[in-house]
Amino acid sequence: MTGRLRAPTGRYGGKTAEERQAERRRRFLDAALQLFGDTPGYRATTVAALSEAAGLSTRQFYEEFRTLEDVLAELHLEVNDWATGAVLAAVADADHLPLAERAAAIFRAYAANVTSDPRRVRITFVEIIGVSARLEEQRLARRALWVDLVCAEANRAVVRGEAALRDYRLAATGFIGSVNGLLHDWSAGWVDATLDEVVEELVRQLLGILQPPGWESARG
Template sequence: MTGRLRAPTGRYGGRSAEERQAERRARFLAAALRLFGETPGYRGTTVAALSEAAGLSTRQFYEEFRTLEDVLAVLHLQVNDWAEEAVVAAFAAAEGLPLAERVTAIFRAYAGDVTADPRRIRITFVEIVGVSPRLEEQRLERRARWVELICAEATAAADRGEAVPRDYRLAATAFIGSVNGLLHDWSAGRVAATLDEVVDELVRQLLGILRPSGWEPGRP
């Protein structure tokens, strides 16, 4: 997603071209998080408005990106990467804990990250939807990564005798839909509950999938 124009090369002000480019890119993305994630939103933002919010010129914009859609695509991936990093760290910290405690720690990490900034939720669950076939494919691909993560953890739990052995792909896909919908509604003020209560409900749902009624740990 390189820009239409060629960025200047060489050192300037003691910084390399790569360092200046990284700083400009970060400023555009920070401004996009504000404008896309608040008002006026992605569809109401222009290149000129984004450049002004970043304190940069439109020429500098086109040195970094081709279109505003490219900015949204990068920002969507960045928001998902932040959440994924939080979850991976929680996985490592919760290693060896009983299943219920491990699942709770992981979902607290995920929910804590995505709800720490309401703009991230809007980028992930609202602004990217319906923009273009390319971004729709990206959105579905990232959702598939979350499904794969849940399937891998569920299968590992089943191998340890902590969960029922089964193909978890369909259940994980449905569960991810519940997670996204509930967190979005909670962030929009449509759910009268604390974040801890939301996480507890999601944990109960996932444990119900992993350990259906009548099944006991250690049983095939």
């Protein structure tokens, strides 16, 4: 025999160990989106049920996660990251537009992303609530990032002469609560309106905050 054995490559089935691990983790997260975000929900899901839905073993689950709460935490962050990416892209694309059109484009992007899959709405606004102090801290931290984003856009509008000069943090916090509540209720079928009508209402609320009665642009 004249051939030589090749050195190990760390690949199996054309994939590295890291790629196979990432694929398993993805399968667990996809299964969690279905079970947590639909039926039976996070609290009624077991490790065995999640593993079965992912087509993997419970042993493989514990190689990736400590608890189901860890899965929910990662999924909550991921859903928020998807929405954040959509919003930041819309902010960049709409930068040249007047305030009302800019706000509409941004909120349309957010609403379209979050409501494109009802499971995302449930993960973001329902399943994450009341699970633990740790997840409540995570939820509020992500909410604070959305408040920061609204404040940043409000302050940019001030610089452009499109909005009143003020501290927007309290108003932005209240406004984010309105956004979350209205989109949740719309997704649950409790609001008789189209998504465009929901976005239009949110834009009217935001403009009312940025441009209160009696305010006139210094550039007017």
